[in-house]
Amino acid sequence: MDTVNALAEATRRYRRTEKAHEEAREAAVQAxxxxxxxxxxxxxxxxxxxxxxxxxxxxxxxxxxxxxxxGPKRATTD
Known part of the structure; x- marks a missing residue:
């Protein structure tokens, strides 16, 4: 059961930070x-x-x- 609880907690953390991540991504796009x-x-x-x-x-x-x-073309050497 500890594994399931750990997964549930990880999912809760993920969902809590999802909005912040999306906002950061949009700020990076705008930059x-x-x-x-x-x-x-x-x-x-x-x-x-x-x-x-x-x-x-x-x-x-x-x-x-x-x-x-x-950009400028590279000179070719024969």
């Missing part, structure tokens, strides 16, 4: 949007955020932020 709109490079935004590069791109598109211009 990503602000950073991208202010010109911070997407790679730097990704490095400073809890999100993957793909998710940062998704956030950007969902908020109407255009893709970053491609």
């Amino acid at each position: 990503v949007v602000v950073a991208l709109r202010s010109g911070v490079r997407p790679t730097d935004v990704t490095a400073a955020s809890p999100f993957t590069a793909a998710y940062v791109r998704r956030i950007a598109r969902e908020h109407g932020i255009a893709p970053a211009a491609p």
Whole structure:
């Protein structure tokens, strides 16, 4: 029965913190949007955020932020 009680307690803790976690996630999303709109490079935004590069791109598109211009092409050596 201790295992079931431990599971029940863990579930209660999870549910108590779920709202705070969602609020923190939304604050992080908004910070990503602000950073991208202010010109911070997407790679730097990704490095400073809890999100993957793909998710940062998704956030950007969902908020109407255009893709970053491609960087310079690497010189090829023959």
